[in-house]
Amino acid sequence: MKRTASDRGRDRDDEGRARSARPRDGLGRPLPYGEEGVPRQPEGVVRGPAETLREAQRLLDAGMPFHAHEVFEDAWKSGPEAERELWQGLAQLAVGLTHAARGNTAGGARLLRRGADRLVGGAPRGAPGGASGAEAYGIDAGGLVAWARNLADRAEAGTPVADAAAQAPRLCGGG
Template sequence: MSADAGRAGDGRDRDTEGRARNARPRDGLGRPLPYGAEGVARQPEGVVRAPAETVREAQRLLDAGMPFHAHEVFEDAWKSGPEGERELWQGLAQLAVGLTHAARGNTTGGARLLRRGAGRVAAYADGGGETYGVDVAGLVAWAGGLAGRVEAPGGEREPAVALPDAAGEAPRLTGA
């Protein structure tokens, strides 16, 4: 948010064009912190990157334990990329958000998003579209394994399953 933007009369943070934008600082998992707290730098919105650059930046953020921020990188790709690649980028974003939710303790929602993202990404297996080196089979297996570990039958987390550490659970996007 720029120096010209601020809190509107309705108490909502607004950008210079008057659009609602939450300016609260956030932690590495994207959770809002109190105003004035030290947070993690946010990803700029609307950045157009080459596909390989998108994958590299998202991997860097995943490795740093910041899957919420990786999701924002993938979101930029699906909004700026060709229509035929939308499912790939949306699926990758859902995988990152699924990891985010699971790490935050929302295991049911996390598992649901991991499975939904895996379904979208799986459509690119066996020549279903350009993948830019993304290890589709590896990501689908990773998502299914993590979803299964964090969600027990009936939507309840098994007491013996620890919540995932976002950095420790980061998938290898390219398998390398």
């Protein structure tokens, strides 16, 4: 008889994809079963750009960049193809902050730089008025790029990111 993932003690959805039921902390780290964690972001939520940015900013300000990354992930999966680079870049900034705050400075710096590069090189076109998606939605792409590169430099220099909320960027109107 073939054993399934759930027979082996793994958390899986009906299609067999990994779906850990373990609670997580604000940085997305798994906690032991039975401990109280931070409520997870529901997957597959379709939000408009303004709602995506509001929810992600709320999570960043609360020191929960891992959860903000999940909001951006929903945006790139459900949004127009032309905006994929924008939302993926923002997701990489959030997960870069997550890794830096977890103490993975090299990985955090790498993701912060990738996200910044996506915002610079992959700005979507065709948004209202011909502006990039970032401009059309009020995203301060230049400020975010500067913030990400500065934080990456500091992480690589060994400066710890002790408080993700204190390091959270402003997505719109000032980086």
